[in-house]
Each structure stands twice: as C-alpha cells, then as structure tokens.
Amino acid sequence: MTASVLSRPRPAVATPTAAKPRRRLGPGRAIPFGAAIGPVGLLTLWAVGSAAGWLDPRTLSAPWTVVTTAGDLIANGRLQDNLAVSAQRAGLGLAFGTVIGTVLALASGLSRWGEAILDGPIQIKRAIPAVALIPLLILWLGIGEEMKVLTITLGVLVPVYIHTHNGLRTIDSRYVELxxxxxxxxxxxxxxxxxxxxxxxxxxxxxxxxxxxxxxLVVVEQINSTSGIGYMMDLARQYGQTDVIIVGLVLYGLLGLISDGAVRLVQRKALSWRRTLAD
Amino acid sequence: MATHAGGLTATRTVRVRSLSRGFGDRTVLNGLDLEIGEGEFVALLGRSGSGKSTLLRALAGLDRDVAGSGQIEVPQNSSVVFQDARLLPWQRILDNVTLGLRGPEAPQRGRAALAEVGLAGRERAWPNELSGGEQQRVALARALVSEPELLLADEPFGALDALTRLRMHHLLRELCTRHRPAVLLVTHDVDEAVTLADRVLLIDEGRIRVDLTIDLPAPRSHRQPQFLAYRESLLQSLGVYQTEG
Incomplete structure (x- = not known):
C-alpha cells in the first residue's frame, strides 16, 4: 500500500497551489479567556460529581457546601482573624526576604569578593528545603513568630537573590563601557x-x-501553630471538616494568584520601555 | 594653521607618542605617533583589523585590559560616539542625553542639544521608539552636550543606510563647526573621510602611513575634481587596486 503511494509518479506540470495557505507552525491565535477554561472545567466536573453523588462529601465536599462554609467562617470572624495573622507573617517574611535578597545580590553581583563569599552559601541554602530547616529553627528560636517569619524570609530571599544576581550579571557590557x-x-x-x-x-x-x-506559610502554619489559615486547616483535619480544608486551599490559591498578578502589574508598569513578544 | 616642523604648537589637543598595543602575539599598534590640533577634524582610515578602533579605544581610555606601552595626552573632557547608538533602553531620550551631566541645568542643556540634532519634542520617547538614524543623533547629542574638547567617533554611521548617512554627515559637519571640538572619526569609507575631514590619516601595520591634508572649499562634493583626486590617492594607498596592477 504505502509503497504504491510513494512510487506513484508526480504530475509533470505543477498544479497551482497558491490559494492554499501555508501550514501554521506556531500555537496560533490566542483563545479569548483561555486562562479560565481549565479552572472552569475542573469546577464543572467537581460540581457535577457532587450533584450526582459520585463524590462522597467526606472525601470532597460539594462546591456549594464550601461556599456556605466560607460564609459561616466569615460570619463568625474566624476566616478574617486567621487570614490577618497569615498575611502578617507572609508580609513580614516577604519584606525581610526581598530586602536581604536584593542587598546580597548587589554585593555579589558588583564585586568578585562578594560573589566568592556569598554565592556559595546561598546556592547551598537553595538546595535545602524549608521543611528540613524547621527542626533546627525551632531549637534556636522556639515555635513563636520569629521562627515562622524567618522560615518565610529564607524561602523568599533565595529567588530574589538568584534572579536579581542573574539580572545584574547579564547587563550588557556595552552599557558599562558607556x-x-x-x-x-x-x-x-x-x-x-x-x-x-x-x-x-x-x-x-x-x-x-x-x-x-x-x-x-503553609509549611510553618501546619506545624506547631495556634493561628493562621494553615492552623485552621489542620484543625479541620482533626475534626474531619473537608469543607473547611477546601476553603483554606482555595484561599491559598487565590492569595498566590492575586500576589502574582500584583507583581505582574508592577512589572508591566516598570518595564514599559521593553517591547517583548508578550506584549 | 601655524604648525611648524616640530608640531610644537600650544593649540594641540591630542598627542600620542610611540603607542603600542597588542592582543596576545598579534601586534596591532606598533610605535604609532599622532597629533590632533585644537578643533581639527581628523578622519582615520584603514582596512579592517588595521588597528583603527584599537587606537580610538586607547584614546578613550577604554582599553584597560589591553597590553601595550606609549604616551597618550588627551583632554579630560572628551566624548565617545560608538558604532551602535548605545542608548540605555530603560531611560527616556532626554535622560539618555543628560546621563553624563550633573547640576540643575542638565535638563535644559539636554533639551538644547536635542533641538540641535533636530529631535526637539522627542524628549519623553523611549529609545526603541526611534529609528536607527534618530538614535544615532541622540548619541551625538549625548556626546556634544558636555561641550567636549575631543570627540572620538568609532564608525558612527556604519550601521545606517546610505541616505541617512549623508544627512548625518551634514549634521556632524554643522555641529563641529559650531562647537569646534577636535574630532577623530574612525571610518572605512573613503568618501566619508574626504567629505568631512580637515586631515585624513591612513593606518596600516600599526602606524600612520598616510597623512593627507584635505584642502577643499566648503560644500564638498564628488563633482570637485580635487575631491576625486584625494579619493583616488587614498584608495590607492589602501591597496584597493593592487590586484589589478
């Protein structure tokens, strides 16, 4: 079969093919609201599964249960209180981590000695997961706020350092010459x-x-904590309240998304001089 | 100009004595001597790899890591125009022009310099919104805004199209007449050298081989027979006709 197709002689005269568009190699045009399609699909599956009774509420509460639970948690103030505590920890850790990471990146990016002294230890820290450091930090600082903020700080300073340092080192040498x-x-x-x-x-x-x-934050709040969203979720685990756990998960997801969106907004504002493929 | 045999005039801006530079085993400049008078426009010609840019970078003090010897006397206040416009993409045009200036009158001077190169009104634009020729004009404004005694230009028009290049020649000539810096223009374009310069130097095997004073009335053009004579003589020295002879 295949052989006969291949050996079939080509027509001697080229047929006009100008009207046929070339095959597109790129991903093509953007789909409107494309980013929402995946999450909405997942939500639909979840809702249909719960309504049809395929999902045991003890395994996964229905979406509407999660919504009412969230409403209850807001009504009795638990959600706001825990969120405020969590936000404070994340905010402090983020602030310290950003400042320290930037200063270290400058020291290491602008001087060979700085790089020789600082870069190695930070790369080592990068290879150690936050969870693995917690036992040591608890021994040093106890289980209070310091330990939690420090863990977040350490988690934040590494990406800030790595990318700022890389940004510094990739500045065109022609500008230095200028x-x-x-x-x-x-x-x-x-x-x-x-x-x-x-x-x-x-x-x-x-x-x-x-x-x-x-x-x-998730890591520090689920170990030896008495407040915060992570604590709220851990408590819910002990009482088998799947709906509360899911409220916490959704909250974490939203917080991550919102903060990322905020940075991207700053990015677009601050780097308006740049015309990249993404614009 | 009152230059006598020894060249010992008080109006000398650049003085280079037995300058040598090399990269590894390769000697690029080999005991080169050079003098440029105050306000004099000198074009430096040479084949690629002849050391034109090496000399310019030595004068600009941008060759710290290059091995070599010799004496260089250049004024403190000198500016460089590179082949690429080299504008900082994250600074607006006016900030690019005033990059090297200090003091409260910097924006004022920057605006005046931009107006001089015909870019008044583009102060708030980003560099990548400008065409190649416009970017190079901003680079010229940046170089001249500090009123340098010496302007070092390393093939500044090499990346421009032919029409834009002609316009830039005109502009550069005009700016130099007004500001009177001494100029060292590195180029590989014989026409450009004869059109612009008071003196054309030809560098070969690490030394100045030809030192030709161009004595032509102001609006220089290819129609002047003298122009063609200078051009022929320089092309001859560059060895362009060697294969035919």
Missing part, C-alpha cells in the same frame, strides 16, 4: 545603569518570591 566613557561616578552608574538593568531580573524573582511566601 558609563566608563562618560566618567559616571559610581553612585550614578548604580542608579542609572545597574539598578534599572537588573530590574527585570528582580521582578521575575519577586514573582517567585510572593508565591513562595504563601507556600512557606
């Missing part, structure tokens, strides 16, 4: 060439960092 030819003082060089040049890297690091802050 600075030298204009005899820029170090302060001006830093302010007008180094920092803006490293900004895209820094903001990329921030996108990882904000999501990372919430992720570290």
């Amino acid at each position: 600075g030298e030819s204009l005899r820029l003082p170090p302060g001006t060089f830093l302010r007008r060439i180094v920092l803006p040049g490293a900004l895209p890297g820094f903001l990329l690091g921030m996108r990882f960092a904000v999501v990372g802050a919430w992720l570290s």
Whole structure:
C-alpha cells in the first residue's frame, strides 16, 4: 500500500497551489479567556460529581457546601482573624526576604569578593528545603513568630537573590563601557545603569518570591501553630471538616494568584520601555 | 594653521607618542605617533583589523585590559560616539542625553542639544521608539552636550543606510563647526573621510602611513575634481587596486 503511494509518479506540470495557505507552525491565535477554561472545567466536573453523588462529601465536599462554609467562617470572624495573622507573617517574611535578597545580590553581583563569599552559601541554602530547616529553627528560636517569619524570609530571599544576581550579571557590557566613557561616578552608574538593568531580573524573582511566601506559610502554619489559615486547616483535619480544608486551599490559591498578578502589574508598569513578544 | 616642523604648537589637543598595543602575539599598534590640533577634524582610515578602533579605544581610555606601552595626552573632557547608538533602553531620550551631566541645568542643556540634532519634542520617547538614524543623533547629542574638547567617533554611521548617512554627515559637519571640538572619526569609507575631514590619516601595520591634508572649499562634493583626486590617492594607498596592477 504505502509503497504504491510513494512510487506513484508526480504530475509533470505543477498544479497551482497558491490559494492554499501555508501550514501554521506556531500555537496560533490566542483563545479569548483561555486562562479560565481549565479552572472552569475542573469546577464543572467537581460540581457535577457532587450533584450526582459520585463524590462522597467526606472525601470532597460539594462546591456549594464550601461556599456556605466560607460564609459561616466569615460570619463568625474566624476566616478574617486567621487570614490577618497569615498575611502578617507572609508580609513580614516577604519584606525581610526581598530586602536581604536584593542587598546580597548587589554585593555579589558588583564585586568578585562578594560573589566568592556569598554565592556559595546561598546556592547551598537553595538546595535545602524549608521543611528540613524547621527542626533546627525551632531549637534556636522556639515555635513563636520569629521562627515562622524567618522560615518565610529564607524561602523568599533565595529567588530574589538568584534572579536579581542573574539580572545584574547579564547587563550588557556595552552599557558599562558607556558609563566608563562618560566618567559616571559610581553612585550614578548604580542608579542609572545597574539598578534599572537588573530590574527585570528582580521582578521575575519577586514573582517567585510572593508565591513562595504563601507556600512557606503553609509549611510553618501546619506545624506547631495556634493561628493562621494553615492552623485552621489542620484543625479541620482533626475534626474531619473537608469543607473547611477546601476553603483554606482555595484561599491559598487565590492569595498566590492575586500576589502574582500584583507583581505582574508592577512589572508591566516598570518595564514599559521593553517591547517583548508578550506584549 | 601655524604648525611648524616640530608640531610644537600650544593649540594641540591630542598627542600620542610611540603607542603600542597588542592582543596576545598579534601586534596591532606598533610605535604609532599622532597629533590632533585644537578643533581639527581628523578622519582615520584603514582596512579592517588595521588597528583603527584599537587606537580610538586607547584614546578613550577604554582599553584597560589591553597590553601595550606609549604616551597618550588627551583632554579630560572628551566624548565617545560608538558604532551602535548605545542608548540605555530603560531611560527616556532626554535622560539618555543628560546621563553624563550633573547640576540643575542638565535638563535644559539636554533639551538644547536635542533641538540641535533636530529631535526637539522627542524628549519623553523611549529609545526603541526611534529609528536607527534618530538614535544615532541622540548619541551625538549625548556626546556634544558636555561641550567636549575631543570627540572620538568609532564608525558612527556604519550601521545606517546610505541616505541617512549623508544627512548625518551634514549634521556632524554643522555641529563641529559650531562647537569646534577636535574630532577623530574612525571610518572605512573613503568618501566619508574626504567629505568631512580637515586631515585624513591612513593606518596600516600599526602606524600612520598616510597623512593627507584635505584642502577643499566648503560644500564638498564628488563633482570637485580635487575631491576625486584625494579619493583616488587614498584608495590607492589602501591597496584597493593592487590586484589589478
């Protein structure tokens, strides 16, 4: 069969094929609201499954149960209280981590000695998961807020450092030469060439960092905690309240999404000089 | 100009003595001497790899990591125009022009410099919104806004199309007449050199081989027989006709 198809002689005269468009190799045009299709599909499956009785409420509560539970939790104030505590921890950790990560990246990106001293330890920290550090941090700092904020800080500073450092190191050397030819003082060089040049890297690091802050939060709040969303979920586990656990999960997801969206908004504003394929 | 045999005039802007530079085993500049007078426009010609850019970078002080010896005297206040416009993409046009300036009058001077290169009104634009020729004009404004005594230009029009290049020649000539910096223009274009320069130097095997004073009345053009004579002589020295002879 195949052989006969292959050996069939081609027509001697080329047939006009101009009207036929070329095959598209790229992914094609964007689908309107494409980002929502996956999540909405998942939600539909979940709702249909619960309504049809395929999903045991003890395994997975129905979406409407989760909504009413969320309403109850808001009504009695538990959700807000725990969210406030969690947000404070994540916010503090994010602030410390961002400042420390940026300062370390500058020290390491602008001087060979800084790099020699700092880069190794940070790469090592990067390879150690936050959970593995917690026992040590508990021994040092107890189970209080310090331990929690420090764990988040450590989780945040690594992506901020890595991406800012990379941003610094990939600044075009031609711009450095330009600075030298204009005899820029170090302060001006830093302010007008180094920092803006490293900004895209820094903001990329921030996108990882904000999501990372919430992720570290999950870890610290489910171990030895008496407040926060993670604690609320852990308590619900003990009482078998699937709906409360799901409220917590959805909340974590939303928080991550909102913070990432906020950084992307800043990114678009701050990097408006850049015209990339994404725009 | 009152330059006598020794070249010992008070109006000298650049003085280079037995300058040598090399990369690894390869000697690029080999005991080169050069003098540029105040306000003099000098074009430096040479085949690729002849050391034109090496000399310019040495004068600009941008060759710290290159091995070599010799004396260089250049004014503190000198500017460089690179082959690429080299504008900071994250700074608006005006901020690019005033990058090397300090003091409260910097924006004012930057605006004036932009107006001089015909880009008044584009102060708030981003560099990537400008055409190649416009970007190079911004680079010229940035170089001249500090009123340099010496302008070092490394094939500044090499990446531009022919029409834009002609317009840029005109602009550069005009700006130099007004600001009177000494100019060292590195180029591989003989016509460009003869059109613009008071003096054309030809560099070969690490030394200045030809030092030709161009004595032509102001609106220079290919129609002047003298222009063609200079052009022929320089092309001859560059070895363009060697294969035919």
